[in-house]
Amino acid sequence: MNIYLPIAHVSINLFLVVGLGGLVGFLSGLFGVGGGFLLTPLLIFAGIPPTVAAASDSNQIVAAASSGAYTHSRMGNVDFKMGLVMLLGGIAGGSLGVQIIKALSALGEVDFVIKLVYVVILGVIGSFMFIESLNALRRKSNVREYTTALEPEESGFKKLATKLPWQMTFEKSHMTTSVIFPFLLGAFVGVLAAVMGVGGGFIMVPSMIYILGMPTIVAIGTDLFQIVLTSINVTIQQAIRNHTVDLVLVVVLFFGSSIGAQVGARVGKRLRGEQLRILLAIIVLAVMVKMLFDLLVTPGNPISFATGGGH
Amino acid sequence: MHLPAIGILSLVLATAVSGTAAFAGSPGGLAWKIEPKVLERSLFSKPYQTSVITGTCPANAEVVIKVVSPTRSFKLNRAGKGLGFVWVPSGHAEVEEIPAMYAILSSAKMTNVLSPAEQEKAGLCSDFRDVFRQARVRFKKDPPDGQGAKLRQEYLSGLVRRFKEGGLYQYAEGAVKIESCTFRAQLAYPASAPVGEYKIFCYLVEGGAAHLVFEDRLLVKSSPVIDWLSYYAHASPAVYGIFSALVAVMVGLFVGVVLGRGAGH
Numbered sequence: 001m002n003i004y005l006p007i008a009h010v011s012i013n014l015f016l017v018v019g020l021g022g023l024v025g026f027l028s029g030l031f032g033v034g035g036g037f038l039l040t041p042l043l044i045f046a047g048i049p050p051t052v053a054a055a056s057d058s059n060q061i062v063a064a065a066s067s068g069a070y071t072h073s074r075m076g077n078v079d080f081k082m083g084l085v086m087l088l089g090g091i092a093g094g095s096l097g098v099q100i101i102k103a104l105s106a107l108g109e110v111d112f113v114i115k116l117v118y119v120v121i122l123g124v125i126g127s128f129m130f131i132e133s134l135n136a137l138r139r140k141s142n143v144r145e146y147t148t149a150l151e152p153e154e155s156g157f158k159k160l161a162t163k164l165p166w167q168m169t170f171e172k173s174h175m176t177t178s179v180i181f182p183f184l185l186g187a188f189v190g191v192l193a194a195v196m197g198v199g200g201g202f203i204m205v206p207s208m209i210y211i212l213g214m215p216t217i218v219a220i221g222t223d224l225f226q227i228v229l230t231s232i233n234v235t236i237q238q239a240i241r242n243h244t245v246d247l248v249l250v251v252v253l254f255f256g257s258s259i260g261a262q263v264g265a266r267v268g269k270r271l272r273g274e275q276l277r278i279l280l281a282i283i284v285l286a287v288m289v290k291m292l293f294d295l296l297v298t299p300g301n302p303i304s305f306a307t308g309g310g311h
Numbered sequence: 312m313h314l315p316a317i318g319i320l321s322l323v324l325a326t327a328v329s330g331t332a333a334f335a336g337s338p339g340g341l342a343w344k345i346e347p348k349v350l351e352r353s354l355f356s357k358p359y360q361t362s363v364i365t366g367t368c369p370a371n372a373e374v375v376i377k378v379v380s381p382t383r384s385f386k387l388n389r390a391g392k393g394l395g396f397v398w399v400p401s402g403h404a405e406v407e408e409i410p411a412m413y414a415i416l417s418s419a420k421m422t423n424v425l426s427p428a429e430q431e432k433a434g435l436c437s438d439f440r441d442v443f444r445q446a447r448v449r450f451k452k453d454p455p456d457g458q459g460a461k462l463r464q465e466y467l468s469g470l471v472r473r474f475k476e477g478g479l480y481q482y483a484e485g486a487v488k489i490e491s492c493t494f495r496a497q498l499a500y501p502a503s504a505p506v507g508e509y510k511i512f513c514y515l516v517e518g519g520a521a522h523l524v525f526e527d528r529l530l531v532k533s534s535p536v537i538d539w540l541s542y543y544a545h546a547s548p549a550v551y552g553i554f555s556a557l558v559a560v561m562v563g564l565f566v567g568v569v570l571g572r573g574a575g576h
Binding site (some may be wrong): 001002003004006007009010011012014059060062063064065066067068069070071107112228232235236237238239240241243245247248250251254258262295296297298299301302303304305306 | 352353354355356357358385386387388389390391396397398399400403465466468469470472473476501502503533536537540541544545548549551552553554555556558559560562563564566567568570
């Protein structure tokens with residue numbers, strides 16, 4: 001059975017799209033991290049134009065993060081004050097990112113830049129995770145859970161943040177810090193959200209824990225809360241500026257990812273933290289290598305569509 | 312004009328000019344039929360939709376069918392080496408007035424029945440040079456002196472190759488079957504083929520010359536749901552964006568409530 005995507009102008013196997021959503025949801029549930037950074041490249045591999053893949057992924061993240069944020073808010077894990085500061089940064093960064101996409105589209109460079117940013121970000125994150133997990137496996141320090149391993153420590157950034165102006169107390173996170181850091185962090189992730197079509201949790205959560213010093217569980221809940229609002233902004237901006245949000249694709253993907261996440265979470269309970277992380281690192285690096293390969297290998301046809309099809 | 316209105320108007324036009332008919336003065340008084348005359352693209356359309364063209368033809372004549380879609384514009388990149396090893400877009404151009412779908416189907420090997428000059432005269436060349444002549448290429452930056460024609464050719468050739476890979480440009484010798492003075496051809500329209508009115512030309516080839524014996528229309532249109540989504544995505548993008556975000560939030564909250572846990576992000 002096929003489904004026609006009215007904005008991508010592609011008819012694609014329905015089960016393939018559900019499967020991709022399910023796979024990413026499964027990985028999301030398995031590893032406890034976002035799947036957005038994997039979904040966009042997978043959609044591109046499946047034949048969805050990159051600009052549509054990135055914009056629709058942002059919209060899919062709205063659905064997925066809403067689901068998670070609702071659960072975390074009920075458990076009291078969301079620091080709304082911190083989330084709002086990050087949201088302001090996220091809106092500024094997201095709007096900037098959409099303008100960057102628009103400018104790059106006009107220059108005909110957008111698909112190349114999306115791929116390049118992916119190669120760099122996935123390469124850095126994947127390598128870091130791989131080395132860290134390998135070291136953890138070697139040390140056989142498998143007693144601590146992943147979440148407890150990420151508990152905050154006094155970082156140089158955290159010390160610096162206490163000396164910057166505009167200090168604010170965040171009761172839920174048990175901390176006082178300058179609003180500059182969370183604002184800039186939100187802005188950086190907002191730009192990535194627009195360019196890569198990701199929620200940014202894989203950058204935001206470690207940054208909140210290691211740089212800001214927030215408790216892990218509050219960082220995850222707050223991250224989801226601000227991702228909902230940032231991704232809504234990116235979705236609306238992408239729809240207005242680039243006309244690339246494919247709602248049909250979003251609904252089908254979310255159907256798959258919501259099921260996959262449940263299965264992944266159950267399977268994940270049976271695996272050790274460092275095993276999970278090294279598996280995820282390998283997947284991230286494999287996607288990166290494929291995208292890098294595409295950039296390095298001589299194209300069979302030097303002429304390509306600048307905006308994914310043009311009609 | 313509102314998209315559905317354009318679709319209805321096109322449908323009326325297509326119905327008015329089409330149907331089973333005979334051309335006075337055409338060799339053998341040819342009759343033909345195109346089924347279906349309207350292809351509707353719905354949410355569950357297959358990657359290819361098909362229409363069948365049938366008709367009568369004189370004995371010992373060959374049949375060639377040409378299908379031409381509405382024209383579109385395409386923005387293109389030309390890859391070149393950057394930093395010495397990475398393939399980056401090194402040039403940009405927009406190709407205008409080019410049919411997004413173009414198909415030539417014949418009952419015989421073309422070189423056996425038509426000379427290159429006759430093929431060119433009727434616009435039936437295997438390299439689609441008819442299209443190359445009509446299309447306009449606008450470069451983002453003026454090409455170096457003397458390079459314009461070469462680059463134009465490169466962009467058009469590359470675009471046509473892309474179209475061929477996607478099944479949008481077809482050249483199929485032997486795809487028209489003739490049996491007892493009746494011909495039949497089945498044409499596949501990819502999902503990426505544009506909506507609009509397609510022109511269908513039928514030629515009879517006799518004595519080394521191609522005679523146009525009928526010209527008909529076929530309409531490719533979208534279902535109301537696809538029309539609605541496409542229309543609002545482009546005509547009211549803010550409404551569409553807010554609607555998309557609201558749908559996502561509602562679906563996410565519904566799943567969060569039902570499943571009692573997040574689906575990750």
